Structure formats: C-alpha cells, structure tokens
Amino acid sequence: xxxxxxxxxxxxxxxxxxxxxxxxxxxxxxxxxxxxxxxxxxxxxxxxxxxxxxxxxxxxxxxxxxxxxxxxxxxxxxxxxxxxxxxxxxxxxxxxxxxxxxxxxxxxxxxxxxxxxxxxxxxxxxxxxxxxxxxxxxxxxxxxxxxxxxxxxxxxxxxxxxxxxxxxxxxxxxxxxxxxxxxxxxxxxxxxxxxxxxxxxxxxxxxxxxxxxxxxxxxxxxxxxxxxxxxxxxxxxxxxxxxxxxxxxxxxxxxxxxxxxxxxxxxxxxxxxxxxxxxxxxxxxxxxxxxxxxxxxxxxxxxxxxxxxxxxxxxxxxxxxxxx
Numbered sequence: 253x254x255x256x257x258x259x260x261x262x263x264x265x266x267x268x269x270x271x272x273x274x275x276x277x278x279x280x281x282x283x284x285x286x287x288x289x290x291x292x293x294x295x296x297x298x299x300x301x302x303x304x305x306x307x308x309x310x311x312x313x314x315x316x317x318x319x320x321x322x323x324x325x326x327x328x329x330x331x332x333x334x335x336x337x338x339x340x341x342x343x344x345x346x347x348x349x350x351x352x353x354x355x356x357x358x359x360x361x362x363x364x365x366x367x368x369x370x371x372x373x374x375x376x377x378x379x380x381x382x383x384x385x386x387x388x389x390x391x392x393x394x395x396x397x398x399x400x401x402x403x404x405x406x407x408x409x410x411x412x413x414x415x416x417x418x419x420x421x422x423x424x425x426x427x428x429x430x431x432x433x434x435x436x437x438x439x440x441x442x443x444x445x446x447x448x449x450x451x452x453x454x455x456x457x458x459x460x461x462x463x464x465x466x467x468x469x470x471x472x473x474x475x476x477x478x479x480x481x482x483x484x485x486x487x488x489x490x491x492x493x494x495x496x497x498x499x500x501x502x503x504x505x506x507x508x509x510x511x512x513x514x515x516x517x518x519x520x521x522x523x524x525x526x527x528x529x530x531x532x533x534x535x536x537x538x539x540x541x542x543x544x545x546x547x548x549x550x551x552x553x554x555x556x557x558x559x560x561x562x563x564x565x566x567x568x569x570x571x572x573x574x575x576x
C-alpha cells in the first residue's frame with residue numbers, strides 16, 4: 253500500500269521522437285532525402301546512438317554506424333578531437349561515396365566532422381557550417397536583415413566572417429553554453445554555439461545539440477552541391493592554438509587577477525573584452541586568456557592567419573601576463 257506523501261514515478265520514452273521531429277521541422281528534408289547521402293556516424297557507444305542514427309535514416313541517409321551500440325562503455329577516448337577519431341577517419345575514407353563523417357560526444361551535444369576525403373576538419377567548423385546554412389535559410393525565407401548570433405569568446409573568428417556576409421551580428425559571451433543562451437534569449441537570436449562543436453538552435457532546445465548540427469550540415473550539402481571539402485576550403489582560413497599553463501608552482505589561482513590586469517594594461521590600445529578573463533582583438537587575430545573554473549591553470553587560446561602568428565600571440569600574451 254502507498255504511504256502518504258510519497259510521489260509517483262512516471263516514465264516518458266518519447267524524448268527521442270520529440271527531439272527528432274523538431275529537428276526535421278527546421279531542415280529541408282526533401283532536398284536532403286533526394287541526395288541519398290551516405291554518412292558515417294560515430295556515437296561513441298553513448299546517448300547519441302539511437303537518436304543520431306534515427307535522424308539520419310529519416311533524412312534518407314545510408315548510415316555506416318561505428319561505436320553505435322549504446323552500452324555506455326566508450327569505444328575510444330570520448331573527446332571528439334582528431335587524435336581520438338582514427339576509427340571515424342578510416343571508416344569515412346573506406347566507405348564508398350561517403351559524404352561526411354560525424355562524431356558525437358557522450359552526451360550528444362557536440363559534433364565533430366570529417367569530410368568526404370577522411371580529413372578531420374575540426375570541431376570549430378561545426379558552428380560555422382551550421383550558421384552558414386541557417387543564415388542562408390533566414391535570408392531566403394525573407395527573414396529580417398541583421399540577424400543575431402551568439403558565440404563564446406574562445407570561438408573562431410570564422411563565425412564573424414560568415415555573419416558579415418549576411419549583415420548579421422555575433423554577440424560574444426563568456427565560455428559556457430548557459431552564457432551563450434543568456435545572450436541569445438533577450439536578443440531573439442537566430443542561433444548560437446561554441447567552437448567545441450556545440451550548436452544551439454532556439455527552435456529546438458536551449459542547449460547544444462548534435463542532431464541539429466548534423467541536419468544543418470546535410471542541409472548545406474544538399475543545397476550547395478559541392479562536396480564538404482570544397483565548402484570548407486572556401487571558408488576563411490585561420491590557425492588556432494590552444495595552450496594551458498599550470499599555476500600550481502607560482503601561487504595557483506591567486507596569480508590570475510594580477511595576470512589579467514597586466515595583460516589589459518599591456519594591450520590597452522587594442523580592442524579588449526573582459527567578460528571572461530581577457531580577450532584582445534587585433535586586425536589579424538586575437539588571443540584569449542582565462543582561468544579554468546576547476547583547476548589551477550590558465551588557458552591561452554589564439555587565432556591568426558597563420559600558426560606562426562597564433563603562436564606569437566600566445567607568447568606575447570603569456571609574457572604580458574607575467575606567466576612565461
């Protein structure tokens with residue numbers, strides 16, 4: 253018999269279907285189905301296995317699914333970076349006619365992409381490709397000019413370049429999807445995300461979502477007509493360098509405040525944002541210095557037209573901060 257004050261438990265198994273239906277509503281399903289894409293999907297044996305495959309099949313794709321059983325025992329180190337995605341790269345290269353390879357992370361909110369040649373194009377491109385297609389759709393359907401996007405301060409400048417083509421604006425936020433969402437909501441933003449492969453579509457959900465990203469990339473491929481490698485090669489080229497410095501031997505997180513102040517002073521003539529650490533924008537690149545929220549390290553991320561320029565920006569920032 254039930255005791256007073258004890259609640260009941262309900263089970264809802266419709267989440268995947270609800271999610272997939274929302275994603276299909278924002279994609280040009282007919283155009284994608286007509287192309288009959290072959291897609292390699294790596295779901296790392298985690299939560300993206302079932303909905304990821306189901307979405308691609310609804311879009312008329314032939315799916316080669318690796319690490320596709322939702323056992324929760326990851327088939328490889330789960331961070332979707334090139335060094336962990338050898339299986340996906342090899343499978344995409346060896347699968348006849350593959351249009352691309354998609355890699356989901358364990359909670360299926362981030363997406364990394366491999367082009368049809370088996371080239372890892374990097375998680376920074378996920379948001380850019382998705383934004384390109386969303387802005388095209390917004391423009392083609394007579395949406396108001398001057399759309400608003402949002403991305404964190406550590407995200408590639410490629411998003412600004414794509415936005416500029418359509419007269420759109422990119423709001424830059426502190427790192428973390430909650431901060432991107434906090435900027436998108438009051439601005440009635442079209443979409444947002446982070447350079448780690450996270451795409452946030454307000455019409456779908458207020459968190460990063462690999463299913464939305466996959467659908468938009470396939471939508472872009474269906475309408476562009478060029479292979480993914482050609483689309484990527486047509487985007488502005490930058491080199492990004494990500495480094496971290498251990499502070500434990502020089503005073504831990506206590507040194508962060510002075511380091512940020514020194515950096516701001518050293519680059520006072522440049523464009524500076526201090527909403528999350530310090531980001532300095534130059535004509536030909538940017539550098540972002542921020543402390544970890546969880547460990548005694550600072551991260552320095554820089555982007556330039558060349559790797560040499562990005563490396564130089566990292567060194568200049570570390571020197572200015574007194575962290576060399």
